[in-house]
Amino acid sequence: MLKLTFRNLAANKARFVMTTFAVVLGVGFVVASFVLSDGLRSSFGDLSDEITVGTDLQVRPVSDFGEPPPLDQDLVDRIASLDGIEVVAGFVSADDNAMQPVKPDGTTISSAGPPQLTFSWVADQGLGSFALVEGTAPDEPREFAMDIDGAEANGFVVGGSYDLVTPIGVVKDATLTATTRFGSDNSTLGAVLMHVSLGEAQRLFGSPGTVDEIGIRLAPDADATAVAAAISGIIPDSGVEIVDQATLNSEQKADFNQGINIIGNVLLGFAIVSLFVSIFIIYNTFSIVLGQRVREMGLLRALGADSRQIRRTVLGEALLVGLFASLIGLIAGVGIARGLIALFEALGASLPDAPTIVALRTVILALVLGVGVTVVSSLVPARAAAGIAPIAALRDGARLGSQSSRRRSLTGAALIGVGLMFGVYGLANPPGTTLALVAVLGLAASLVFVGVSLASHMLARPVARVLGWPIAAGMGTAGRLARENASRNPRRTATTGAALMIGLSLVSTVLIIGESVKSRLGDLLETSVQADYLIVDDSEAGVTSDLAAELAATGQFSAVTGFRYDEARLSGTVSEVVAADLTSLGRLLSLDVRSGAIPSDEAGDVVLLHMDQADELGVVVGDVVPAEFATGTTIDLTVAAIFADDTVIGSPIVPNAVFDSAGSADVHQWVAAALADGMDPDLAQPLIDQIQQRYPQVSIDSAAEFQARFEASIDSALAVVNALLALAVVIALIGIANTLALSVHERTRELGLLRAVGMTRRQVRRMVRWEAALVAMFGAMLGVALGVVFGWGAVTALPVNFADTVTIPIRRITVLVVVAAGAGLLAAWLPARRAGRLDVLKAISHT
Amino acid sequence: MSLLTTNPTATDLVAARAINLTKIYGRGDTEVRALDGIDVEFHQGQFTAIMGPSGSGKSTLMHCLAGLDRITSGSIVIGGTDLTALNERRLTLLRRDRIGFVFQAFNLVPTLTALENITLPMDLAGTKPDPAWLDTVIDTVGLRDRMTHRPSELSGGQQQRVAVARALAGRPELIFADEPTGNLDSTTGAEILSFMRRAVREMEQTIIMVTHDPVAASYADRVVFLVDGTIVDDLVDPTADSVLDAMKRLGN
Numbered sequence A: 001m002l003k004l005t006f007r008n009l010a011a012n013k014a015r016f017v018m019t020t021f022a023v024v025l026g027v028g029f030v031v032a033s034f035v036l037s038d039g040l041r042s043s044f045g046d047l048s049d050e051i052t053v054g055t056d057l058q059v060r061p062v063s064d065f066g067e068p069p070p071l072d073q074d075l076v077d078r079i080a081s082l083d084g085i086e087v088v089a090g091f092v093s094a095d096d097n098a099m100q101p102v103k104p105d106g107t108t109i110s111s112a113g114p115p116q117l118t119f120s121w122v123a124d125q126g127l128g129s130f131a132l133v134e135g136t137a138p139d140e141p142r143e144f145a146m147d148i149d150g151a152e153a154n155g156f157v158v159g160g161s162y163d164l165v166t167p168i169g170v171v172k173d174a175t176l177t178a179t180t181r182f183g184s185d186n187s188t189l190g191a192v193l194m195h196v197s198l199g200e201a202q203r204l205f206g207s208p209g210t211v212d213e214i215g216i217r218l219a220p221d222a223d224a225t226a227v228a229a230a231i232s233g234i235i236p237d238s239g240v241e242i243v244d245q246a247t248l249n250s251e252q253k254a255d256f257n258q259g260i261n262i263i264g265n266v267l268l269g270f271a272i273v274s275l276f277v278s279i280f281i282i283y284n285t286f287s288i289v290l291g292q293r294v295r296e297m298g299l300l301r302a303l304g305a306d307s308r309q310i311r312r313t314v315l316g317e318a319l320l321v322g323l324f325a326s327l328i329g330l331i332a333g334v335g336i337a338r339g340l341i342a343l344f345e346a347l348g349a350s351l352p353d354a355p356t357i358v359a360l361r362t363v364i365l366a367l368v369l370g371v372g373v374t375v376v377s378s379l380v381p382a383r384a385a386a387g388i389a390p391i392a393a394l395r396d397g398a399r400l401g402s403q404s405s406r407r408r409s410l411t412g413a414a415l416i417g418v419g420l421m422f423g424v425y426g427l428a429n430p431p432g433t434t435l436a437l438v439a440v441l442g443l444a445a446s447l448v449f450v451g452v453s454l455a456s457h458m459l460a461r462p463v464a465r466v467l468g469w470p471i472a473a474g475m476g477t478a479g480r481l482a483r484e485n486a487s488r489n490p491r492r493t494a495t496t497g498a499a500l501m502i503g504l505s506l507v508s509t510v511l512i513i514g515e516s517v518k519s520r521l522g523d524l525l526e527t528s529v530q531a532d533y534l535i536v537d538d539s540e541a542g543v544t545s546d547l548a549a550e551l552a553a554t555g556q557f558s559a560v561t562g563f564r565y566d567e568a569r570l571s572g573t574v575s576e577v578v579a580a581d582l583t584s585l586g587r588l589l590s591l592d593v594r595s596g597a598i599p600s601d602e603a604g605d606v607v608l609l610h611m612d613q614a615d616e617l618g619v620v621v622g623d624v625v626p627a628e629f630a631t632g633t634t635i636d637l638t639v640a641a642i643f644a645d646d647t648v649i650g651s652p653i654v655p656n657a658v659f660d661s662a663g664s665a666d667v668h669q670w671v672a673a674a675l676a677d678g679m680d681p682d683l684a685q686p687l688i689d690q691i692q693q694r695y696p697q698v699s700i701d702s703a704a705e706f707q708a709r710f711e712a713s714i715d716s717a718l719a720v721v722n723a724l725l726a727l728a729v730v731i732a733l734i735g736i737a738n739t740l741a742l743s744v745h746e747r748t749r750e751l752g753l754l755r756a757v758g759m760t761r762r763q764v765r766r767m768v769r770w771e772a773a774l775v776a777m778f779g780a781m782l783g784v785a786l787g788v789v790f791g792w793g794a795v796t797a798l799p800v801n802f803a804d805t806v807t808i809p810i811r812r813i814t815v816l817v818v819v820a821a822g823a824g825l826l827a828a829w830l831p832a833r834r835a836g837r838l839d840v841l842k843a844i845s846h847t
Numbered sequence B: 001m002s003l004l005t006t007n008p009t010a011t012d013l014v015a016a017r018a019i020n021l022t023k024i025y026g027r028g029d030t031e032v033r034a035l036d037g038i039d040v041e042f043h044q045g046q047f048t049a050i051m052g053p054s055g056s057g058k059s060t061l062m063h064c065l066a067g068l069d070r071i072t073s074g075s076i077v078i079g080g081t082d083l084t085a086l087n088e089r090r091l092t093l094l095r096r097d098r099i100g101f102v103f104q105a106f107n108l109v110p111t112l113t114a115l116e117n118i119t120l121p122m123d124l125a126g127t128k129p130d131p132a133w134l135d136t137v138i139d140t141v142g143l144r145d146r147m148t149h150r151p152s153e154l155s156g157g158q159q160q161r162v163a164v165a166r167a168l169a170g171r172p173e174l175i176f177a178d179e180p181t182g183n184l185d186s187t188t189g190a191e192i193l194s195f196m197r198r199a200v201r202e203m204e205q206t207i208i209m210v211t212h213d214p215v216a217a218s219y220a221d222r223v224v225f226l227v228d229g230t231i232v233d234d235l236v237d238p239t240a241d242s243v244l245d246a247m248k249r250l251g252n
């Protein structure tokens, strides 16, 4: 019987090629996600070694929450005087994009991509990890250095003078004194790495006389434990820690791995969706091919093969196809991984040279997944084939036996029900980790997908008839036959459409979530924000409070306040805390105060609490809540008001004075402003432009502009997700092409007859293509319908601040269905061509 | 052999003519001369049968005459059109508009009803059938109550009658039938054959039928005998007996 297995495969090569292709793509992406993350992990591991190798000990501030205050710079000298120390240096580093150099063309480097990072220069290469390539280290104010690739890519030359956008405003005419190299090959991942002198870093990003951390290299014969003990003798008892090189190294690696794991897992997730889609395609291929071989199977049975042997032959075929496809997928995966790295590089991320690591677990997983998916998909067809009676050999038109239509629909409905229950349960009681939630929802969705594909054969005929009506009416006989063909095999149409349904349901779910979030934001901006302008820092660094002060000083605004963020421990629980100018606050945001009132800014140590948090803390207006800050300061805050609207801010709000006395940084994350009564926005514009010029790193938006910008950022996130889902859609389209090719083969005689009585090649091609378009549209509409259900579930599960009512982007979804139909037309291009080229005479005599 | 192609009624117009028609399959050692220099004319309003032993070239001749197959040399003229000058598309349109077909089996498109199958060539052309003529044809085949049925709901004989109706519905210049009764029992076969004869007699159709059954051939006005790709005999107004006699003669 094994011989037969091989023979069958050889005879049906062409029919299995496309099936193989679906598995190859799915397995390929699984392999690529592992090869890519293994390779990156290894090279970033090397990079971590390189970064940390020169630092034996590090002294740094710590706190359980919030931003701890920096270290006193005197500590550097005091450590230097200890025994066993070779080099010691204090570091100050800026937040991402805090400093943005202005390019020769007058623009800054986009802060949407890899970050722009600035550090204080440390001459010792072991501690600093940087070497000078050209020029001298920055030493004076208004001097900086940049990594060689960043300088070259953005047109900065040593000796040139450039403006720098910094948290304290624009630093004019700074000199680029040097280009530098990070580690051995400047693997910056596309980040731009810059240096200024320690003094300049303190002026721009920190505070004078303080450092963020202290790096230490020990003398060759020194004992690390003894030196660490000596250091702990001279540092404060709390708020400062000493870590060794091993700790630094593993922290660094963990830091890199976090990012790598995200990339790897996201890729893996989409690869698994694709593999899931291929199940439908493989199932279809086996069903159709076996359906065409019923007589042959009957003959085998008549000649004495028992049904177990038949089943084994079919499963053997699946095993071989799966094995073959997995091996190709393994090779393809390595290629895809290299391609993705090339893609990242093309997008501007310079990655360290990643080795190609094909770990044993990758190989095993590829084989298990590829073979598993293929064999599982062929189980049902194999059982049907095993049920073929010997008499089928003699009967014309014997068909592959299958589950009754009723049972199939009932099974489908049951699966849909269980899947939906699972999904609702998962959303209502979300498990602890994201991974578990994704797993539960993924399982729920899979059950629904399989259920719909089983039950939807009931819909295939009526839907194809309705959708096909305009085609039949407009396209003549070819159109009418396309419609008939799409509805003649409802199960085939349903399974083929289901493959496409999966991808499209996910795409439309994503679109619906995005649209609902956008529309919720629109409502929120309308009801909760009264500010005319929202000034948001594009970097994470925040801007100096000077900006808000300058705006207020113009006298054209009735209310201006910046918002400062920190963390504090309130009655034992750590919470985000916001500081603002309370006098202005009420005119900028609608907090919906339920009790008490927003006091003036000079009210002293007060706090405004959201009602939920007030309930949790068990306090009412007039009660006192102690707040402990990361600096160690504790301030007793009197509850002045309790508010209900947490759209913009749900955290406790305190006057600026509280942050000042707690020692929190005087940096605004964003600023809101309202025009003075009767002030014409057009007249205010020059003022706005002037501020914008001085602080190029912020965006000054009207509420409408803010909304547009936010919507654009949602759209670009949606675009990325949908681009990844496109893989699943492409595989489904391959499935449509495959089914059509098999159907064309099956209908050879019919096509011959049509050609003989005068159907032109063009009409034949058109007939096949429109059948594909109908199948695609059927799948797309099922997908959209499911997408609405899923989207509804997701929107309901989302916090009400993100989305509250389901908003369906009708236009985009219509476009989606139309594009799917178009893609179906395109997918059927090859089968249609083959159908058109059939030799009429051979087709007529085909058996 | 060319003396056998004489015109029985000289005034008749020629529906199809083959001139020195040769068809060779394969090359070199495997070369098969399926048709070897055939000259023949078929007349309008006549029912002609082509007979001959298996492998004599009957189907090949029919396929070439109908524009389904390319010829090696010579020429074929259908109603004044030289087929050798036509490209694939023109040939298809010629089949659609000017020729009708009845095959031995698998004559109907399974997804279309009987009526839709009958009007298929006209639907493909985007033309409307002549309703009076269509009525006549449907009444003649006697399947009016089955017109909305699919082929799978019709018996073999009914399917062949629908096929004949399709061939007639467009009033083609010429109808080709390849063993139309080969798959039917003799009673049903006789029904189809007499129906075809009526189409020629009463509706002035022209039919060329390939058969190896002398009884079937006896329904025709003329029988042409093929052996090894050449025409060896030509009988006018045949009976089953005269056909059998001719076959015996050729067998020797």
Ligand SMILES: Nc1ncnc2c1ncn2[C@@H]1O[C@H](COP(=O)(O)OP(=O)(O)O)[C@@H](O)[C@H]1O
Pocket (backbone or CB within 6 Å): B025, B026, B032, B033, B034, B052, B053, B054, B055, B056, B057, B058, B059, B060, B061
């Ligand atoms: N496609 C083909 N390729 C090669 N030889 C063929 C082909 N079709 C027919 N023949 C050969 O041509 C000869 C005539 O065949 P055919 O016209 O089918 O005969 P008939 O219909 O009289 O039985 C036979 O010898 C047959 O083997």
Ligand SMILES: [Mg+2]
Pocket (backbone or CB within 6 Å): B058, B059
């Ligand atoms: Mg034949």
